[in-house]
Amino acid sequence: GQQVMQIPQYQHVQEGEDFTTYCNSSTTLSNIQWYKQRPGGHPVFLIQLVKSGEVKKQKRLTFQFGEAKKNSSLHITATQTTDVGTYFCAGPNTDKLIFGTGTRLQVFP
Amino acid sequence: DAMVIQNPRYQVTQFGKPVTLSCSQTLNHNVMYWYQQKSSQAPKLLFHYYDKDFNNEADTPDNFQSRRPNTSFCFLDIRSPGLGDAAMYLCATSRGPGTGEETQYFGPGTRLLVL
Numbered sequence: 001g002q003q004v005m006q007i008p009q010y011q012h013v014q015e016g017e018d019f020t021t022y023c024n025s026s027t028t029l030s031n032i033q034w035y036k037q038r039p040g041g042h043p044v045f046l047i048q049l050v051k052s053g054e055v056k057k058q059k060r061l062t063f064q065f066g067e068a069k070k071n072s073s074l075h076i077t078a079t080q081t082t083d084v085g086t087y088f089c090a091g092p093n094t095d096k097l098i099f100g101t102g103t104r105l106q107v108f109p
Numbered sequence: 110d111a112m113v114i115q116n117p118r119y120q121v122t123q124f125g126k127p128v129t130l131s132c133s134q135t136l137n138h139n140v141m142y143w144y145q146q147k148s149s150q151a152p153k154l155l156f157h158y159y160d161k162d163f164n165n166e167a168d169t170p171d172n173f174q175s176r177r178p179n180t181s182f183c184f185l186d187i188r189s190p191g192l193g194d195a196a197m198y199l200c201a202t203s204r205g206p207g208t209g210e211e212t213q214y215f216g217p218g219t220r221l222l223v224l
Contacts, residue, residue, distance in 0.1 A: 031211070033211070033212065033213075035213075041217075042199055042215040042216065042217050042218050043152065043199070043201075043213075043215050044215070045212045045213065045214070048211070048212060088151060088152075090213075092206065092211050094206060095140055095157070095159050095164075095203075095205050095206050096142065096154055096157055096164075097154075097211075097213060099151040099152055100151065101151055102150075102151050104149065
């Protein structure tokens with residue numbers, strides 16, 4: 001079945017350093033969504049990318065959808081302690097989402 | 110504010126004692142999902158309803174059942190909880206495919222502890 005993998009599994013950074021998580025799907029996706037889950041919280045939608053090669057920015061966060069629509073990345077510039085959490089990518093499969101394995105980000109002040 | 114509500118936020122049950130978790134939404138979304146999430150893992154889809162159509166995941170144990178009596182409410186029944194069922198249970202909603210908005214909106218979750 002469809003699988004969505006993310007690397008790295010964990011990332012520890014010093015505040016101010018950059019962070020990138022990579023998402024790879026076993027199948028071509030119609031779109032890719034990104035969610036953030038704070039420790040003890042629930043997943044919260046961040047963004048959806050639809051077009052091949054699409055790049056979107058939200059302040060310090062840059063999201064990219066690959067040309068083949070099978071991979072995506074999330075890059076955070078100059079991390080802050082508020083960026084702590086687990087970042088999940090997710091791709092649609094009919095009326096459900098296949099979540100990636102997640103990347104847990106820890107930021108040290 | 111339109112939202113997804115889950116009750117209770119914390120549930121303690123005994124091994125083998127049935128438990129019901131509830132979810133309600135004011136978003137009027139067509140699809141409601143139930144996920145199980147264990148520590149440091151991605152949410153695992155148990156089943157979902159598209160309107161009244163129930164869709165069970167192939168690997169969801171028979172111990173887990175669901176009901177959706179109307180658009181707003183959805184319940185997760187665990188008939189005989191085992192120690193391995195201790196987890197966070199997340200409810201989510203979406204408009205559904207073909208609507209132009211496939212984003213899922215999650216409730217705060219119910220943390221289940223099995224003694």
